[in-house]
Amino acid sequence: MGLLSKKDSKLILDPLADNNPITIQVLGICSALAITAQLKASIVMAISVVFVLGVGNVVISLMRNIIPSKIRIIVQLVVVAALVIIVDQVLKAFAYELSKELSVFIGLIITNCIIMGRFEAFALGNGPWRSFLDGIGNAAGYGVILIIVGFFRELLGSGTLLGFKVLGDPISKTGLYALGYENNGFMLLSPMALIVIGIIIWVQRSRNKELIEE
Amino acid sequence: MAKKTDKNSYTIIFSVIMVIVVGSLLAGVAQGLKSKITLNERFEKMQNILYAMGINENESDGDITFISTDKVEGVFAANIKKQLVIQGDDVTEDPEAYLIDIKKEETLAKDPNYQRRLPLFVGEKDGETLYVIPMRGKGLWDAIWGFVAVDKSLVVKGVFFDHAGETPGLGAEIKQRYFMDDFKGESIMDADVFKGITVAKGNNDPVNENKTDNKVDAIAGATITGDGVTAMIKKDVRMYLPYLNSLNQ
Numbered sequence: 153m154g155l156l157s158k159k160d161s162k163l164i165l166d167p168l169a170d171n172n173p174i175t176i177q178v179l180g181i182c183s184a185l186a187i188t189a190q191l192k193a194s195i196v197m198a199i200s201v202v203f204v205l206g207v208g209n210v211v212i213s214l215m216r217n218i219i220p221s222k223i224r225i226i227v228q229l230v231v232v233a234a235l236v237i238i239v240d241q242v243l244k245a246f247a248y249e250l251s252k253e254l255s256v257f258i259g260l261i262i263t264n265c266i267i268m269g270r271f272e273a274f275a276l277g278n279g280p281w282r283s284f285l286d287g288i289g290n291a292a293g294y295g296v297i298l299i300i301v302g303f304f305r306e307l308l309g310s311g312t313l314l315g316f317k318v319l320g321d322p323i324s325k326t327g328l329y330a331l332g333y334e335n336n337g338f339m340l341l342s343p344m345a346l347i348v349i350g351i352i353i354w355v356q357r358s359r360n361k362e363l364i365e366e
Numbered sequence: 367m368a369k370k371t372d373k374n375s376y377t378i379i380f381s382v383i384m385v386i387v388v389g390s391l392l393a394g395v396a397q398g399l400k401s402k403i404t405l406n407e408r409f410e411k412m413q414n415i416l417y418a419m420g421i422n423e424n425e426s427d428g429d430i431t432f433i434s435t436d437k438v439e440g441v442f443a444a445n446i447k448k449q450l451v452i453q454g455d456d457v458t459e460d461p462e463a464y465l466i467d468i469k470k471e472e473t474l475a476k477d478p479n480y481q482r483r484l485p486l487f488v489g490e491k492d493g494e495t496l497y498v499i500p501m502r503g504k505g506l507w508d509a510i511w512g513f514v515a516v517d518k519s520l521v522v523k524g525v526f527f528d529h530a531g532e533t534p535g536l537g538a539e540i541k542q543r544y545f546m547d548d549f550k551g552e553s554i555m556d557a558d559v560f561k562g563i564t565v566a567k568g569n570n571d572p573v574n575e576n577k578t579d580n581k582v583d584a585i586a587g588a589t590i591t592g593d594g595v596t597a598m599i600k601k602d603v604r605m606y607l608p609y610l611n612s613l614n615q
Contacts, residue, residue, distance in 0.1 A: 218380070237392055241399050340536055
């Protein structure tokens with residue numbers, strides 16, 4: 153990364169792996185369980201959070217010296233809520249189809265604890281550029297896990313990826329289904345998402361022993 | 367020494383300014399985009415009504431494709447022959463019946479003195495007259511709604527469902543083509559009795575070959591949304607029966 157100094161690129165790369173918001177900090181679990189039944193929904197949510205957290209972190213960082221500490225959480229909430237509503241309205245006017253896809257996620261973005269967490273832990277104490285990188289990094293780290301979980305849940309639960317029937321047709325019994333394979337409906341329910349995330353955490357920690365807490 | 371941002375007066379002034387700035391920003395955005403958003407919503411309603419009638423740009427396999435927004439007004443005008451408003455025994459034509467807000471009418475109808483307005487769209491496809499009935503009900507998390515197109519003998523020719531916030535992969539599947547296509551050919555009547563159409567679990571008929579059982583196959587894991595669809599059809603289509611039956615006399 154020639155563009156970024158070593159310190160700056162760490163801001164982006166760390167949350168992708170060794171300081172991942174979901175698997176290490178265990179934040180944002182609720183939305184990771186709720187919306188990962190399909191790969192497409194996971195991707196859309198990942199992109200939305202990258203946008204909101206990137207911009208939100210910059211806004212909070214620019215205001216960090218004038219925000220009264222007593223009401224800083226409220227200020228943070230107002231910033232996220234306002235951002236999300238503006239995005240929602242703009243999408244409704246110019247990309248109506250997309251906004252319908254997103255409708256479920258709008259509320260979930262506001263309540264995503266990663267966003268408040270990064271505002272509080274990073275943007276309030278750092279400059280806008282570094283906050284921007286931190287926001288993008290953390291949201292991407294969150295998005296990566298979402299996409300991995302969405303991939304497995306849609307593949308094993310519905311036998312499709314992004315809506316394409318990659319394993320054959322379960323009703324007319326073609327492809328894998330001709331051999332007696334069945335979709336696992338349990339994969340579509342939230343408990344399996346938690347188990348998939350658990351497996352990711354396990355794999356990650358067994359590869360990097362430093363992550364295991366005493 | 368206390369920082370200036372810790373003072374109460376500063377906190378109050380800050381929050382007042384914040385509320386004014388954010389409030390006017392949001393109000394401005396909403397006002398500025400309002401006309402565009404309403405237009406989009408109108409187009410969507412037209413697209414949905416046409417979709418229920420089987421007028422769409424679907425490929426033989428794959429996702430739902432509506433008539434595109436730039437053409438929808440023309441297609442709607444060409445295919446919808448009449449828009450009716452039914453109020454008790456009164457039936458009037460109203461070219462803007464599709465703008466009637468079903469949710470509002472439902473709330474108003476709680477008042478026993480209010481005569482609820484029921485919009486009905488009479489369209490024509492391949493020389494056949496279709497009656498498109500709007501519906502609104504409850505899913506698991508939020509509202510669900512849709513349109514059902516029936517012919518004169520009350521056989522379903524097509525449906526359209528949508529939802530505000532059902533679970534992706536489960537309840538949200540009511541918006542998928544495979545689910546909607548199942549309704550085609552089912553009758554809402556069993557002989558002379560109104561039955562509606564039941565979204566049934568375990569009726570062992572995944573591609574709906576049995577068209578006389580008033581049942582379509584449910585989506586696994588979406589019981590409550592499916593029951594919501596059943597209830598919605600029962601509740602809202604029933605109100606149109608007096609009018610629809612009068613056509614056959």
